[in-house]
Amino acid sequence: MASEQDxxxxxxxxxxxxxxxxxxxxxxxxxxxxxxxxxxxxGDMYAFPGRNVLEILPREEVSPIPGTPSCIIGLIIVRxxxxxxxxxxxxxxxxxxxxxxxxxxxxxxxxxRSGVQIDQxxxxxxxxxxxxxxxxxxxDSGIREFVAGQFEHDGKSVTxxxxxxxxxxVAAA
Amino acid sequence: xxxxxxxxxxxxxxxTAAIAITVIFSLIQIHADATAQAKEVQESHLRTxxxxxxxxxxxxxxxxxxxxxxxxxLNGNNELPDKIKELFGGTATIFMGDKRxxxxxxxxxxxxxxxxxxxGAPHVALFSEGKxxxxxxxxxxxxxxxxxxxxxxxxxxxxxxxxVGIKKNDYFAGYEKIMHGSILIxxxxxxxxxxxxxxxxxxxxxxxxxxxxxLREVSNHEKEVxxxxxxxxxxxxxxxxxxxxxxxxxxxxxxxxxxxxxNITREINSCAGTVxxxxxxxxxxxxxxxxxxxxxxxxxxxxxxxxxxxARHTQGVVETAETTLHDTRExxxxxxxxxxxxxxxxxDNQDGIREIVDLGRKSKEITxxxxxxxxxxxxxxxxxxxxxxxxxxxxxxxxxxxxxALEIRRLADNVFESTDEIEGKITEILDTVxxxxxxxxxxxxxxxxxxxxxxxTTAILNDLVSGAESTTEAARQISLSTQQQQTxxxxxxxxxxxxxxxxxxxxxxxxxxxxxxxxxxEMAATLRKLVGTFTLVEGSGTAPAANSASAVxxxxxxxxx
Amino acid sequence: xxxxxxxxxxxxxxxxxLVFSIxxxxxxxxxxxxxxxxxxxxxxxxxxAVPFHEVVGFTGRAVTYRCPEICTIRSEAxxxxxxxxxxxxxxxxxxxxxxxxxxxxxxxxxQRGIWAGIAESNRIILVIDLCRLASTGNLWKMxxxx
Numbered sequence: 001m002a003s004e005q006d007x008x009x010x011x012x013x014x015x016x017x018x019x020x021x022x023x024x025x026x027x028x029x030x031x032x033x034x035x036x037x038x039x040x041x042x043g044d045m046y047a048f049p050g051r052n053v054l055e056i057l058p059r060e061e062v063s064p065i066p067g068t069p070s071c072i073i074g075l076i077i078v079r080x081x082x083x084x085x086x087x088x089x090x091x092x093x094x095x096x097x098x099x100x101x102x103x104x105x106x107x108x109x110x111x112x113r114s115g116v117q118i119d120q121x122x123x124x125x126x127x128x129x130x131x132x133x134x135x136x137x138x139x140d141s142g143i144r145e146f147v148a149g150q151f152e153h154d155g156k157s158v159t160x161x162x163x164x165x166x167x168x169x170v171a172a173a
Numbered sequence: 174x175x176x177x178x179x180x181x182x183x184x185x186x187x188x189t190a191a192i193a194i195t196v197i198f199s200l201i202q203i204h205a206d207a208t209a210q211a212k213e214v215q216e217s218h219l220r221t222x223x224x225x226x227x228x229x230x231x232x233x234x235x236x237x238x239x240x241x242x243x244x245x246x247l248n249g250n251n252e253l254p255d256k257i258k259e260l261f262g263g264t265a266t267i268f269m270g271d272k273r274x275x276x277x278x279x280x281x282x283x284x285x286x287x288x289x290x291x292x293g294a295p296h297v298a299l300f301s302e303g304k305x306x307x308x309x310x311x312x313x314x315x316x317x318x319x320x321x322x323x324x325x326x327x328x329x330x331x332x333x334x335x336x337v338g339i340k341k342n343d344y345f346a347g348y349e350k351i352m353h354g355s356i357l358i359x360x361x362x363x364x365x366x367x368x369x370x371x372x373x374x375x376x377x378x379x380x381x382x383x384x385x386x387x388l389r390e391v392s393n394h395e396k397e398v399x400x401x402x403x404x405x406x407x408x409x410x411x412x413x414x415x416x417x418x419x420x421x422x423x424x425x426x427x428x429x430x431x432x433x434x435x436n437i438t439r440e441i442n443s444c445a446g447t448v449x450x451x452x453x454x455x456x457x458x459x460x461x462x463x464x465x466x467x468x469x470x471x472x473x474x475x476x477x478x479x480x481x482x483x484a485r486h487t488q489g490v491v492e493t494a495e496t497t498l499h500d501t502r503e504x505x506x507x508x509x510x511x512x513x514x515x516x517x518x519x520x521d522n523q524d525g526i527r528e529i530v531d532l533g534r535k536s537k538e539i540t541x542x543x544x545x546x547x548x549x550x551x552x553x554x555x556x557x558x559x560x561x562x563x564x565x566x567x568x569x570x571x572x573x574x575x576x577x578a579l580e581i582r583r584l585a586d587n588v589f590e591s592t593d594e595i596e597g598k599i600t601e602i603l604d605t606v607x608x609x610x611x612x613x614x615x616x617x618x619x620x621x622x623x624x625x626x627x628x629x630t631t632a633i634l635n636d637l638v639s640g641a642e643s644t645t646e647a648a649r650q651i652s653l654s655t656q657q658q659q660t661x662x663x664x665x666x667x668x669x670x671x672x673x674x675x676x677x678x679x680x681x682x683x684x685x686x687x688x689x690x691x692x693x694x695e696m697a698a699t700l701r702k703l704v705g706t707f708t709l710v711e712g713s714g715t716a717p718a719a720n721s722a723s724a725v726x727x728x729x730x731x732x733x734x
Numbered sequence: 735x736x737x738x739x740x741x742x743x744x745x746x747x748x749x750x751x752l753v754f755s756i757x758x759x760x761x762x763x764x765x766x767x768x769x770x771x772x773x774x775x776x777x778x779x780x781x782x783a784v785p786f787h788e789v790v791g792f793t794g795r796a797v798t799y800r801c802p803e804i805c806t807i808r809s810e811a812x813x814x815x816x817x818x819x820x821x822x823x824x825x826x827x828x829x830x831x832x833x834x835x836x837x838x839x840x841x842x843x844x845q846r847g848i849w850a851g852i853a854e855s856n857r858i859i860l861v862i863d864l865c866r867l868a869s870t871g872n873l874w875k876m877x878x879x880x
Contacts, residue, residue, distance in 0.1 A: 058551075063858040067791030075835075121555070
């Protein structure tokens with residue numbers, strides 16, 4: 001009696017799992033995905049679309065360059081080429097973050113290419129397009145013009161940024 | 174009595190005596206002649222009487238109470254005595270025994286003086302000795318020469334006596350006449366000589382009287398002074414003149430002597446004063462000395478008793494010091510052992526610390542390695558991220574590559590987790606190590622402190638040991654010294670007692686000296702007074718009076734010791 | 735600049751650069767542009783010489799020159815004297831080693847005469863056109879003015 005009951009129970013669970021997996025496969029295929037590079041800056045989570053990020057670089061020595069706006073940190077050498085580095089925190093008018101581990105995302109928008117200094121790379125993930133929501137009206141005015149959307153990841157709110165607008169802001173400074 | 178009178182009297186006496194002696198010798202001769210004559214007469218009378226008796230009879234006897242010569246009774250028979258009276262005058266008596274039986278002596282009443290008894294010397298001579306008696310006796314108020322002869326019977330026994338008496342006056346009348354004349358002449362001659370003598374002596378003694386007056390002036394009794402300035406007059410060149418000269422010389426000499434004596438007295442006085450004051454000083458000094466000595470003596474006795482007490486205490490100290498030394502040595506040895514142990518512990522602790530520090534360092538090295546691993550993991554993760562980005566840009570072909578990149582990322586994440594865990598553990602280890610190091614260092618410091626303390630303690634104890642040794646030695650020395658001191662102070666006390674005795678003796682000596690000095694001063698004063706009675710020539714005078722007075726005063730201040 | 739035009743441009747052509755550091759940044763100036771270099775006392779820098787950091791844009795920072803030198807530049811426009819730190823090196827750089835500045839930076843940098851960069855191992859040398867710097871900074875002075 002007991003063995004019969006057990007077999008029927010395991011069968012039932014197995015069939016349930018299979019069903020679930022089938023359903024998942026369908027959503028995976030159907031849902032259009034967006035690759036994002038998530039990073040932390042001044043304690044908050046932000047993200048750039050994966051297509052804008054060419055490479056994630058560890059923070060290297062930045063040579064300052066005179067006569068430029070304060071949001072431009074300076075120049076770095078990436079495989080023999082000279083790239084500029086901008087301070088995203090300053091552009092987004094975030095409080096300065098001193099002494100944190102920092103990375104540079106080598107980002108590109110159109111023809112413009114520059115390094116963007118961030119605090120920490122969190123993850124590179126695929127996010128369903130449907131999960132990306134419009135930016136809420138409650139956002140700070142300093143940030144709002146650069147925000148492309150918002151989504152949830154692991155219970156945290158992540159702000160998706162528009163790189164093109166950011167570069168435009170730098171050029172306009 | 175004046176010499177003059179004396180001389181006069183002497184003269185008179187001598188003259189009178191010479192005369193008297195001459196007269197007396199003459200008188201004695203005359204008297205002797207008269208007496209001899211009277212006695213001869215008496216003897217003849219007696220012989221006559223005997224013859225008369227013998228004429229009556231040959232033998233004497235007493236018959237019937239009557240004295241008989243032969244046959245002739247004699248009692249109441251006054252024939253024979255009356256015959257004598259007739260012949261010679263004078264008295265005659267016959268005794269029977271000692272009783273008058275026949276006499277010619279008639280009493281005032283005219284009766285015969287018979288029946289009376291013979292008494293006195295004649296009785297003794299006659300009847301006791303049987304000898305005749307010759308003498309003088311008053312018969313009826315008239316002096317007589319008496320002569321008694323014993324009457325013996327035939328056997329020679331004295332049975333009576335015969336008596337014959339002659340009146341003295343019958344023989345001494347001439348003698349008395351001569352005597353009266355002689356005395357008269359002697360008196361007259363004496364008186365004449367006396368007058369002459371008085372005159373002569375007076376003349377002779379005149380200068381002597383002047384001398385006496387002068388001398389009286391010299392020794393004025395009323396003023397009680399002796400004036401030595403006065404000199405005698407030298408009138409005659411006889412003995413008196415010589416005496417005056419000699420006396421003047423004597424006065425001169427005396428004056429010199431007295432001035433000398435005065436000076437000497439003055440000196441004695443001042444000397445006595447000096448002696449007195451020095452005696453006074455000495456006395457006060459001695460008294461001071463005495464009190465000081467007695468003070469010192471009592472102090473010394475106190476000191477001695479204190480010293481004895483100290484000695485006793487010191488003995489206690491010595492014992493305590495020895496005990497301390499012993500204990501301290503033991504303590505030092507123990508602390509040294511402790512120090513050695515501490516040093517061992519310190520070494521072990523240091524080794525432990527070193528090892529712990531080594532462990533910490535190694536842990537840190539591990540942390541470093543973990544950092545490297547983390548860096549590598551980070552880089553791996555970064556590569557994985559970049560690979561994911563690359564894969565995404567590669568489209569469908571990159572999908573599998575993307576899966577690989579994801580796996581690599583997970584691996585990196587696992588590494589992270591592991592390293593995190595290791596880091597946590599290492600942090601724990603490091604914390605523990607740090608705590609251990611801190612604790613060890615603390616204990617090391619404690620041990621070091623302990624070591625230092627014990628080293629210090631050892632040093633202190635060693636010091637203490639040497640100190641205790643010194644203390645013990647010192648205490649012993651003190652004890653010894655105290656004993657010596659005690660002995661010494663006892664000796665000092667004895668010596669002080671001797672000194673005290675000496676001072677007392679000295680005091681009595683001083684007192685004696687003082688007394689002598691006082692006597693001396695008194696004597697000096699007396700002498701001064703005595704000398705003062707001499708009037709001297711100016712300049713050798715009586716000055717020392719004041720000095721002596723002050724000396725006496727000073728003397729009176731000398732305290733009795 | 736007239737002399738430059740006659741030269742042959744292309745790969746392998748070298749540019750002689752005077753390298754000096756200001757406040758941790760390295761600059762390289764075309765040696766041909768420099769007329770003369772003259773040492774001067776750091777205590778008494780002449781008033782007619784302009785400190786380099788002031789014109790290049792290190793604004794709001796106090797920059798000290800350990801060993802200042804007066805760099806004189808001549809052009810048709812006149813003479814410019816700049817105070818620079820004593821050059822540490824003169825290097826010959828082939829043209830292909832020069833990198834154009836990133837797009838975001840270039841419009842700002844050109845205003846200061848900085849027109850290219852050299853990536854030397856992990857350090858960057860900023861190549862500066864001193865004549866342009868003088869022109870943009872309006873530093874040209876006539877010979878008689880000094």
